[in-house]
Amino acid sequence: xxxxxxxxxxxxxxxxxxxxxxxxxxxxxxxxxxxxxxxxxxxxxxxxxxxxxxxxxxxxxxxxxxxxxxxxxxxxxxxxxxxxxxxxxxxxxxxxxxxxxxxxxxxxxxxxxxxxxxxxxxxxxxxxxxxxxxxxxxxxxxxxxxxxxxxxxxxxxxxxxxxxxxxxxxxxxxxxxxxxxxxxxxxxxxxxxxxxxxxxxxxxxxxxxxxxxxxxxxxxxxxxxxxxxxxxxxxxxxxxxxxxxxxxxxxxxxxxxxxxxxxxxxxxxxxxxxxxxxxxxxxxxxxxxxxxxxxxxxxxxxxxx
Numbered sequence: 001x002x003x004x005x006x007x008x009x010x011x012x013x014x015x016x017x018x019x020x021x022x023x024x025x026x027x028x029x030x031x032x033x034x035x036x037x038x039x040x041x042x043x044x045x046x047x048x049x050x051x052x053x054x055x056x057x058x059x060x061x062x063x064x065x066x067x068x069x070x071x072x073x074x075x076x077x078x079x080x081x082x083x084x085x086x087x088x089x090x091x092x093x094x095x096x097x098x099x100x101x102x103x104x105x106x107x108x109x110x111x112x113x114x115x116x117x118x119x120x121x122x123x124x125x126x127x128x129x130x131x132x133x134x135x136x137x138x139x140x141x142x143x144x145x146x147x148x149x150x151x152x153x154x155x156x157x158x159x160x161x162x163x164x165x166x167x168x169x170x171x172x173x174x175x176x177x178x179x180x181x182x183x184x185x186x187x188x189x190x191x192x193x194x195x196x197x198x199x200x201x202x203x204x205x206x207x208x209x210x211x212x213x214x215x216x217x218x219x220x221x222x223x224x225x226x227x228x229x230x231x232x233x234x235x236x237x238x239x240x241x242x243x244x245x246x247x248x249x250x251x252x253x254x255x256x257x258x259x260x261x262x263x264x265x266x267x268x269x270x271x272x273x274x275x276x277x278x279x280x281x282x283x284x285x286x287x288x289x290x291x292x293x294x295x296x297x298x299x300x301x302x303x304x305x
Contacts, residue, residue, distance in 0.1 A: 037074075186250060
């Protein structure tokens with residue numbers, strides 16, 4: 001799977017010929033030759049005909065360089081990369097495709113389409129604009145699910161599989177983050193996948209994160225809010241978290257919210273149904289994207305302090 005752009009809220013600056021050449025380990029004259037012969041130049045130019053390469057164009061050139069260094073001729077490498085790029089660009093998966101694949105039990109197709117979407121759109125945008133809407137559409141199928149075809153579960157599994165792959169990449173590539181900037185994400189079972197999307201997005205940005213799925217007091221009479229708070233506190237101390245994120249029905253429980261509002265900890269509450277009376281100093285956000293942005297800023301602020 002191509003390396004995904006998880007920071008969909010950031011727009012990388014276009015690069016000059018010299019910057020791209022240095023990044024790829026080739027000469028600027030080679031870049032100009034490839035543009036002239038194979039059409040591998042930037043799609044836009046600034047005033048004065050200055051070349052500026054965008055992220056997608058740099059990624060294509062990286063593929064060409066890898067093929068050339070493996071023994072493929074520049075012309076064949078350029079043709080192969082351009083054709084592959086055109087196939088992906090003209091076959092951008094849709095919400096309807098995700099729904100159809102899930103309802104028909106096509107796990108491999110779901111994974112492939114999610115790979116394409118995340119590599120092109122970023123994880124958070126794919127979640128907000130594709131996975132979330134697809135989940136809502138298949139929640140109540142008109143005729144119910146066919147036995148053995150749990151569409152919502154299948155989409156959840158395919159999403160988690162792709163997110164797991166991204167998590168492996170992030171651990172290999174992320175930069176070191178100073179101790180004390182970890183984020184603890186606490187969720188109920190219904191929002192567990194949401195929590196992992198947040199956690200992987202944070203780790204891709206170099207912010208250590210851990211996810212804890214708990215049984216909430218409202219769903220089990222044997223669960224006590226005080227015991228849950230002790231559990232959250234123990235995990236917080238174990239990983240040295242300075243930020244705690246609460247998801248799902250937890251944010252509507254005033255006792256849990258107040259208990260999670262610990263000294264020297266930033267509390268982030270995610271969701272629409274939030275307890276406004278408890279923890280007045282907590283940060284309240286509605287979307288996963290907003291949660292990720294807020295948690296990154298808080299974690300990096302602690303790292304630099």
